[in-house]
Amino acid sequence: MTEFNELESTNQYLVNALILARKTNEVLTENNRRMERLLIKAIKDLQDADRLMGELKNSVDNLTNLVTAKAVKS
8 A cells, every 4th residue: 555645745736736727828828919909909999980970070070161151042
């Protein structure tokens, strides 16, 4: 029969826990990188949307002014 070695058993448990923690850290690090890329893309998309909304507002304002000017002439 094999004798139970508490020190060796504890050491093996801690090594396994450390390996698991490192793997978890790698996954979390990659997820953070992915999230950062997505956030950067979302910020750029929002900036583009804001710019386009400004252009749309200007177009609507110009159209409104044209319609108003035609209505005043009539």
